[in-house]
Amino acid sequence: MSDLSSADSVGLVIPETYRHQQPFALQCGETLEGFELVYETYGELNDQASNAVLVCHALSGHHHAAGFHEAAESRPGWWDSCIGPGKPIDTRRFYVVSLNNLGGCHGSTGPRSINPTAGTPFGPEFPLVTVSDWVRSQRLLADHLGIQQFAAVIGGSLGGMQAMQWAIDFPDRLRAAVLIASAAKLSAQNIAFNEIARQAILTDPEYHHGKYREHGVNPDIGLMLARMLGHVTYLSDDGMRQKFGRELKSGDLSLGLDVEFQVESYLHHQGRSFSKQFDANTYLLMTRALDYFDPARPYEDDLVVALSNALCKFCVISFTTDWRFSVKRSKEIVDALVEAGKNVASAVIESDHGHDSFLLPISRYFKVLSTYMNRLHREAGGAC
Amino acid sequence: MRADLAIIADLINPGARVLDLGCGEGDLLAHLQKTKQVNGYGLEIDSNNITTCIDKGVNVIEQNLDQGLDNFASDSFDMVIMTETLQSVKSPDLMLTDMLRIGEECIVTFPNFGYWRCRLYFILRGKMPVAEHLPYSWYDTPNIHLCTFRDFERLCRDKGVRIIERFVADSKHLNRPLMNLFPNFFGAIAFYRLGSGGG
Numbered sequence: 164m165s166d167l168s169s170a171d172s173v174g175l176v177i178p179e180t181y182r183h184q185q186p187f188a189l190q191c192g193e194t195l196e197g198f199e200l201v202y203e204t205y206g207e208l209n210d211q212a213s214n215a216v217l218v219c220h221a222l223s224g225h226h227h228a229a230g231f232h233e234a235a236e237s238r239p240g241w242w243d244s245c246i247g248p249g250k251p252i253d254t255r256r257f258y259v260v261s262l263n264n265l266g267g268c269h270g271s272t273g274p275r276s277i278n279p280t281a282g283t284p285f286g287p288e289f290p291l292v293t294v295s296d297w298v299r300s301q302r303l304l305a306d307h308l309g310i311q312q313f314a315a316v317i318g319g320s321l322g323g324m325q326a327m328q329w330a331i332d333f334p335d336r337l338r339a340a341v342l343i344a345s346a347a348k349l350s351a352q353n354i355a356f357n358e359i360a361r362q363a364i365l366t367d368p369e370y371h372h373g374k375y376r377e378h379g380v381n382p383d384i385g386l387m388l389a390r391m392l393g394h395v396t397y398l399s400d401d402g403m404r405q406k407f408g409r410e411l412k413s414g415d416l417s418l419g420l421d422v423e424f425q426v427e428s429y430l431h432h433q434g435r436s437f438s439k440q441f442d443a444n445t446y447l448l449m450t451r452a453l454d455y456f457d458p459a460r461p462y463e464d465d466l467v468v469a470l471s472n473a474l475c476k477f478c479v480i481s482f483t484t485d486w487r488f489s490v491k492r493s494k495e496i497v498d499a500l501v502e503a504g505k506n507v508a509s510a511v512i513e514s515d516h517g518h519d520s521f522l523l524p525i526s527r528y529f530k531v532l533s534t535y536m537n538r539l540h541r542e543a544g545g546a547c
Numbered sequence: 548m549r550a551d552l553a554i555i556a557d558l559i560n561p562g563a564r565v566l567d568l569g570c571g572e573g574d575l576l577a578h579l580q581k582t583k584q585v586n587g588y589g590l591e592i593d594s595n596n597i598t599t600c601i602d603k604g605v606n607v608i609e610q611n612l613d614q615g616l617d618n619f620a621s622d623s624f625d626m627v628i629m630t631e632t633l634q635s636v637k638s639p640d641l642m643l644t645d646m647l648r649i650g651e652e653c654i655v656t657f658p659n660f661g662y663w664r665c666r667l668y669f670i671l672r673g674k675m676p677v678a679e680h681l682p683y684s685w686y687d688t689p690n691i692h693l694c695t696f697r698d699f700e701r702l703c704r705d706k707g708v709r710i711i712e713r714f715v716a717d718s719k720h721l722n723r724p725l726m727n728l729f730p731n732f733f734g735a736i737a738f739y740r741l742g743s744g745g746g
Contacts, residue, residue: 497608498618504586508601511609527594534601542604
């Protein structure tokens with residue numbers, strides 16, 4: 164049961180929709196006639212519009228970051244532990260904007276939306292979107308909300324990549340970028356995991372070249388496998404050992420091929436529930452956006468030159484057991500920022516929870532984040 | 548203002564790029580940012596210190612000095628500073644070389660094991676010295692490479708490190724006349740400004 168009355172919850176929230184009614188050219192060369200972004204806001208925008216914080220979601224995230232949509236909702240938004248009154252991103256001070264990215268499947272224009280030129284859903288024909296496209300669409304949303312400059316753009320994993328792209332593409336539109344468990348580009352190993360996940364979906368007989376909805380089916384198995392694989396890579400060996408050990412589902416070994424260990428049952432559950440909620444075409448798009456992210460590329464592969472454009476300060480946080488977006492990846496960002504002479508603070512948080520750590524209320528992590536956010540608030544003269 | 552901060556600040560040009568190895572709570576960098584508008588970064592591993600630095604607006608980077616400084620390019624800083632930390636790193640000699648690779652100049656401060664109180668303590672009590680500037684017992688001290696001024700200057704000579712300036716002080720960072728005459732006996736802490744090359 165949800166706890167709406169809790170003093171540190173943002174309570175009931177109602178998603179809103181921003182409609183962009185002009186053509187929007189994408190990096191891939193295609194143009195969308197227009198688009199919609201579904202978003203939520205928490206807290207109040209101050210008179211100077213200086214206290215806005217943009218939260219960018221990761222691979223399977225969405226706009227519902229905090230609070231509840233209805234009293235009966237069993238779980239709050241995906242980052243509720245971090246956003247709310249008295250929490251690290253304190254909604255008594257900050258006006259938080261959280262959206263579902265273009266290509267998503269939670270209400271923003273994506274593969275499930277109607278393609279206006281065809282009159283049918285985009286499905287697999289939805290054009291490839293990149294982190295740059297997302298950031299440009301987010302900027303249009305910021306314009307719409309009257310936000311000239313964000314106090315901070317914050318994200319974990321793929322969300323951190325968006326924050327970095329903001330700093331490079333629109334340097335005067337943010338004062339701080341907070342990059343959590345992120346990377347300046349994916350490693351070959353990371354792309355490999357994404358490709359296995361994509362192949363799981365693409366080879367599911369129910370995928371039907373992306374036209375599964377027209378066939379009245381869903382590539383559940385492919386999505387489930389993709390999620391199960393993802394999940395294993397988001398956890399750490401130690402974390403899994405602690406959480407599941409070799410516990411059996413029932414008391415005795417049956418020496419069969421059915422689900423036997425707790426960890427199997429957990430992965431099945433995660434995979435199944437994901438396949439009910441998430442759109443396969445969106446999953447393919449989002450993993451591609453991850454793979455292609457490489458902000459240094461237009462700058463002759465020199466991240467230092469790419470980041471030289473930035474005017475904001477940075478906070479870079481990583482987690483010891485994260486092997487999907489390892490500490491080393493974050494260090495590369497920090498080193499480039501130092502070389503570029505940018506203001507940066509970095510922390511490496513001890514955690515057993517692998518990449519998933521960025522979503523968890525780990526005490527030192529939240530201490531670092533709230534200290535950083537308090538400082539931003541203070542530096543703005545308390546006006547944000 | 549803390550006396551040691553003023554001494555170091557005097558050695559730094561306005562707007563310099565500064566790297567502080569083991570920056571603690573960031574007092575020095577905060578001071579240098581305010582008074583000299585430096586572009587400063589501090590390395591630190593203590594989590595409470597890191598939080599304090601973040602709170603002060605100091606550019607703090609979580610990094611263990613003993614794992615090397617390979618991530619910093621050669622000649623990427625004007626000044627690399629290490630205050631009272633050299634004696635606790637794994638390889639002070641390699642550290643010194645690395646500091647001068649990264650920075651045009653370095654400032655190093657450390658406690659003098661040749662200070663007369665240390666000498667007296669050892670001779671009279673036959674025990675590892677514990678003093679105001681060396682407050683630890685032998686078993687819990689982070690100071691695994693204690694040395695005297697003379698030892699350090701010998702190392703500098705062997706490594707071809709140029710001592711540009713030296714300022715000797717007591718444990719309160721004050722300079723007294725006798726110290727300049729017999730630094731290795733009367734000095735508790737020294738500030739060395741170092742450069743590459745020469746003797």
